[in-house]
Amino acid sequence: MGEKLKNKVAIITGGAGGIGGAISALYAAEGAVVVANDINAEITEKFATDLSAKLNCTNIIPYAADVCNREQVNKMVQDVLDQFGHIDILVNCAGRSKDALLHKMSESDWDFVINLNLKGTFNCVQYVYPFMRQQNQGKIISLTSRARMGTIGQINYSSAKAGLxxxxxxxxxxxxxxxxxxxxxxxxxxxxxxxxQMEEKHLEARVQLNPFERAVQPEDVANLALFLATEDSRNITGQVINIGAW
Incomplete structure (x- = not known):
């Protein structure tokens, strides 16, 4: 166990998922109180229980809430403040894609992806930001994607990630x-x-986009998210940092 985030409180949306779960694990191992948020209560509870046992710690708090629902986001932020008194880090990791070529994309697919990836982040930022202003410090980290530069079949996802x-x-x-x-x-x-779980040929095509010709692991992203959450990055802001491709 480290102490790079000792006494810090972090909300991580999508915090029980692949990338979000890796960030939750690393932040908790570095001493932060981690509020691991996800929409599915059962999955979130199991993730927190398993990770707490693995790390032998009590600083992982599961919290089920839909980031697209402003009332639920507001309640989550208020509950965290009521329990801990401050929020130092917000990591916006909740997101999903629903791929289709433009002429086959439904309005509901567009709305779902924009709402979850972009508006969900806006909701979380808007409710956390006033308290970070009051305490005169904070770190806000959002997960965009290489898709922000355009990907066939991902007009909705690319638009959302560019918006971030x-x-x-x-x-x-x-x-x-x-x-x-x-x-x-x-x-x-x-x-x-x-x-x-993708087909091997699709996996290989994506790996080739990385100059190192290897897949990025969730822990690689978590290491960067840790750096951006510490004072080591105190003069870095407004940046989009690529990892694994550009």
């Missing part, structure tokens, strides 16, 4: 005077449990 870059760059300018760092991580192909 705009949100990050704009908020970074607003938040700097309050000592709040706002940055994006942009992974290439990350070998999460879900993506590892």
């Amino acid at each position: 870059v705009g949100l990050t760059c704009s908020l970074a300018k607003e938040a700097a005077r309050f000592n709040i760092n706002v940055n994006c991580i942009s992974p290439g192909f990350v070998l999460t449990p879900r993506l590892s």
Whole structure:
């Protein structure tokens, strides 16, 4: 167990998933109180129980809430503040894709992806940000994607992930005077449990996008998220940091 995030409180949306789960694990191992958020209560509870046993710690708090639901996000933020008194780190990792070529994409597929990936992040940031302003410090980290530059069959997902870059760059300018760092991580192909089920030929095509010709592991992303959550990155804001591809 380390102490890089000792006495810090972090909310991690999608915190029981592949990348989010790796970030939750590393933050908890470095001493943070980790509020691991996910929409599925059963999955979130099991994740927190298993990780707590693995790390032999009590600083992982499961919290089921839908980031697309503003009332639920508001309640989550208030509950965390009521219990711990501060929120130091927000990691926006909740997201999913629903792929289709434009002429086959339904309005519901567009709305789902934009709401979850972009509006969900907006909701979380908007409710956490006032308290970070009051305490005059904070770290906001959002997971964008290489898809932000355009991918066939992912117009909805690409639009959402590009929107996160705009949100990050704009908020970074607003938040700097309050000592709040706002940055994006942009992974290439990350070998999460879900993506590892792809056909071999599709896996190989994505691996080839990485100059190192290997898949990025969730722990690689977590290591970068840790750096951005510490004072080592105190002069870094408004940045989109690629990992695994560009």
